[in-house]
Amino acid sequence: MTDTTPPDAATGSPDAPGTPNPTGTPNPTGTPNPTGSPDPAGLPGLPEGVLRAHAEQQYAAELAAIAAHDDRPRPPGWHLSPWAVTTYLHGGEVDGTPITPKYVGNRRIVEVAVATLATDRALLLLGVPGTAKTWLSEHLAAAISGDSTLLVQGTAGTVEEAIRYGWNYARLLTEGPTDKALVASPVMRAMTEGRLVRVEELTRMPSDVQDALITVLSEKTMPIPELGSQVQARKGFNVIATANDRDRGVNELSSALRRRFNTVVLPVPATADEEVEIVHRRVTELGRALELPELPPGLDEIRRVVTVFRELREGVTSDGRTRVKSPSATLSPAEAISVVTSGIALAAHFGDGTLRPADIAAGITGAVIQDPVSDRVVWQEYLEAVVRERRDWADFYRACREVSG
Structure with a gap:
């Protein structure tokens, strides 16, 4: 298999004017962004009528204040330094701007999670239902990548295409497997954009679908055999997964997949x-x-x-x-x-x-x-x-x- 530059459809790069963009990334022609993710030019405010803002929208002022005074080293592809990410999550004050706590609990838990993401190890947030796993993963992605919308929701019906890639079948029938017929998954988009991707309820996915992550996590590549190419992850890419350790209808992680995660257990509040x-x-x-x-x-x-x-x-x-x-x-x-x-x-x-x-x-x-x-x-x-x-x-x-x- 040859190592080629990722195709536009796989990388999520902007299309030429008037060309459909299957990845949903911002289009330079000014067309609407169907994902609701922040425009690269700046974080928007909460759109009128939206029931729930993304973390990077709701807390845009706090993130901007922290970034303006963050002079510490940042890992490649990160919007904030690890110290600033922890400050955003645990709360405090930055140059007179109050930073509301996003996670109330042991600060060391947050520090371990952030430090894990600064390495090439993926992060697994484990705990009983209702211990803020999803909440923490969203805010980690917002603070580190500036975008919490790259998300795979695990269910019993999740298929492998949700992890790897799919096809625009109308184009596939007329053109065959081409760059433009490929539809990138959130994981593939995160790899090509150097961002974090969130995989929620990982253990609810069938085991064979879970294992589609093994190559991504170990080799940091995603083969596309139909095109004779592969996508290689850019710096800044990583995976945050969440899983319940006490729930019905779950599929245990294989030992091969579990080894590729650093696990952080989120407890119920201590007091x-x-x-x-x-x-x-x-x-x-x-x-x-x-x-x-x-x-x-x-x-x-x-x-x-x-x-x-x-x-x-x-x-x-x-x-x-x-x-x-x-x-x-x-x-x-x-x-x-x-x-x-x-x-x-x-x-x-x-x-x-x-x-x-x-x-x-x-x-x-x-x-x-x-x-x-x-x-x-x-x-x-x-x-x-x-x-x-x-x-x-x-x-x-x-x-x-x-x-x-």
Whole structure:
């Protein structure tokens, strides 16, 4: 197989005016960018009417402030230095500009993840559902590459073309396998552009599809035998994958593929205060993005949700005196965020504007009872043995009993 310069369609380079661009990269003629990724000339603001901005759009001001004062060495292809990336993720202040924390937890975890990506090793973020794996991978890609949109979403139906490349079948039938008939995958685009690509839920992909990454990670090349060529990765390319270590319907990674990743395990928050901070911060951000009416902080109810989830998750009450059964649900911070956000919407539109126990009772009951038989028993026992005995939780107990029946 010869080593040739990657074809335009494979590399994602701009087409000539008026030529279709199968990769979706920005076209120099000024035509719209269907991916919504940032224009190379600069990061755009949040487009009007967009429900959720990409990280590089939402935090463009913070990224610009950090970049302006980042005089530390940057690995090839990186927009920021490793120190600046860690500052962006963990928060702080840069020349008077506050940098909001994107990941609340052990700083060393972030440092190890960033250091891994500065080498030729791919990064695997591993943890139970709801431990901010996707959130962290998006912000790593935004800070390092300036683009978090190169994404492969793993499912049971993911095929090998999502990792390698596909074909425009209309062109393939009329022209045969040519440069213009090839449709680059996000992985191929990341290789040719020297960017990070995110592979979400890697273990949900079939094992043979997962193993399509082996050559990419070990040789940093992607053969295209139909064209007698190959794509070689540019400096700055790397892979961030996420996977659940406790979930149904997953396919274990082969030992050959696992060896090509540095694995960073993301734990659940170490303390209740840390988890309350995470939930409160994300609920506030989501409320603004969804344009929910602003309510008082409701920290008491947030702490109540976090306490219930932690006790059921750990199988013991916060004072260590009472053992409780754990339901089948993960009860992660992500689920707590969902419960509180739904409660705020209820309080704003159907309540008195203050987050109360009745507003979170339905959400928390639904989050706990995933199995209508076994989980319902666990929840009822917890309500009677723990919640009922807490004097200042009387309103919450009544609200949950009304919902549970």
